[in-house]
Amino acid sequence: MTRSEVGIGVMWQHLTANLAAVALFVSGWNYVQPWLEGRSQKFRLLVFGCIMGWGAMASMLLTVEIRPGVLLDLRTSLVATAGLFAGLPGALVAAAFPLGYRIAIGGQGLTAGLVGIAVAFAAGVLANRSIGRRQTRAWQVLVFAVCVGLSGLVPISILPQTAAPVIDARLVLPLIALNMAATAVAGLVVLHTQLVTKERNLLRAAVAQAPDFYYVKNTRGQFVAVNQSVAAFHGYDHPVQMTGKTDFDIADPARAQTLFELEQRMLETGEGMADFEEQVPNAKGNLRWFSTSKTPVRDVEGNIIGLVGVTRDVTAQKQLEQALLEAKNQLSYALSEMSDGLAMFDAEGMLIFCNEQYRNFFPLTGDLRVPGTRLRDILEAVTVTGEQVGIPKGHEREWIDNVVGALRTPGEQQIKLFDGRWLMLRTRPTEAGLALVVVSDITEIKSTEGELTTLSNQLAQLANTDP
Incomplete structure (x- = not known):
């Protein structure tokens, strides 16, 4: 079988070997990626262009030669892929290898071969410019592969007349199909490598920083x-x-x-x-x-x-936990040493904090005055035990409502207990909706007030008495 009469089977074997070479060099790019980490963008584009250019030359070494100097291979797929992902710098490097090799081979298909490389170069660069800084998508790679495959018709159309008769549909269609497949495989593999690299770099940057x-x-x-x-x-x-x-x-x-x-x-x-x-x-x-x-x-x-x-x-x-612990201990000590009783109620009237002095001031209901008890329940126990003097008979419910409502407004109230002691209750609402109640024993003050009142009355009586 002469070279001008290359059988379809032999042609398929050569072009399939071309496709394998394309896949091999594209896979090699994956193995080079870790070595390029930390390198400049220009250097990575240069290496990518070199690998694609070497892959194009390998494809030309496995070419189908249908006439002396008339070669059919998949070189354009890698040149176009270099342009798509690396732009003008990568495409120039990738195209330089097959251009030099094609010129060295020469033959009657030289012009068509150079035009084919130039068309693939232009297609890749234009696609890169149109996508810009946006992330390349898989569907864009597939559309690009179709365009690259069809662009193979351009060099075939300018082949010399001596070679044209042997270029029929049985050769053209497989060549276009395999160029599409090679470009799609190369583009999708490089795209996947880019995505994996970006995710890995993002993870590494997050961990490193x-x-x-x-x-x-x-x-x-x-x-x-x-x-x-x-x-x-x-x-x-x-x-x-x-x-x-x-x-x-x-x-x-x-x-x-x-x-x-x-x-x-x-x-x-x-x-x-x-x-x-x-x-x-x-x-x-x-x-x-x-x-x-x-x-x-x-x-x-x-x-x-x-x-x-x-x-x-x-x-x-x-350190913060230690500071809080020390502050808590200091606060607990201060609360335990102070003479006044202290209680804190939430917006619903629930007792959320009190010191021991507060409980001791109320001997009949002290066991109820613990965090988690409602003020209403405490006041109901006060009415039952008679702990506080002066609660209006028959109006206990109204009295409880008034005391609970007083938590929302600042004020002072003096109350007398069953054992004769007098207490001063100072209520101070907070912006957070809480109410702070301070209880002080004013029995001595009330006793002194009584003595002063008695002395004042005696003086008034003496002043009005005839000397």
Whole structure:
């Protein structure tokens, strides 16, 4: 079989090999991605263009030659893909490889070959410009693949007459279809790689910039990955510098041994720990409080392959808790030492706080005056026990309503108890809807007032008496 009479079967074999080459180089881009992390955008575009250009050359090495210098392959799919995702810089680099190789081959199909590469270059760059900064979508890649496949008709239409007779539908249609398929495969794989890379970078950036300490260890206790907070805390400039290190490299031997045994036990049992608090000295030797949670990591088959941990600096929280505790103790001491009774009621008239002096002022209802009791229930007990003098008979319900209603307005009230003692009740509502009631024993004051009143009456009587 002559080259001018290439069979359809042989042509399909060559073009299928072309498609495999395209897929191989596109897959290679996935493996290069991790190595490019941290590199500049221009450098990544250059590498991407190079890989697509090498893939185009590989496709040309597996070409179907139907006449000397008349080649059918899938080079345009990778050149167009480079333009779609890398714009003008990537397309220029990708097109340079097949252009140089095509010129070196020469032949009667040289002009058509160069035009085909130029059309693919222009299609990719124009598609990139039209999409702009927006995220490329899968449907756009598929439409683009159709356009690239159809653009293959342009170089075929300008082939010399000596080659045109052998270009019939049996060759053109498979070529267009495979160019569409190659462009779609390349575009979708690159698009998927972009999306995965963006999500991974977003996750890494969030973890790296988080104030908490995130770290992953293998089963030997070595750090596989840490964020910037972990590295800075232990005196390293970059998280990568901690890769492969263990707790024995960053902590004192006793603490490192304790952590190692604890983590090995977690790896054996498969059980993690949550919110374990401990004090650890920082790089300057100052003690800090930390809360740690760790859990084993399993692979897809359920085997434990390491553990992940999150440690949070809770020193400020601990200091605040200590300050609140001290303030509470001081307040409790002050309330216990003060002579007045203190009670706090909510907006519904529920007693939510009182000191012991408040309860002691009311011996008959003191057992009811505890947080959680309604003021109405307390006042009903007062009317039953007769603890307070002067409650109007037959109008107890109105009296209770008035006392409860008085919680909403500031005021003072003097009451007399069954044992002859006098109490002063001062009510102070708050903006939050609470009511503060302060109770003072004014029995001596009332007694003095009585004595003064008696003395005043005696003086008045003496003044009116004939000397």
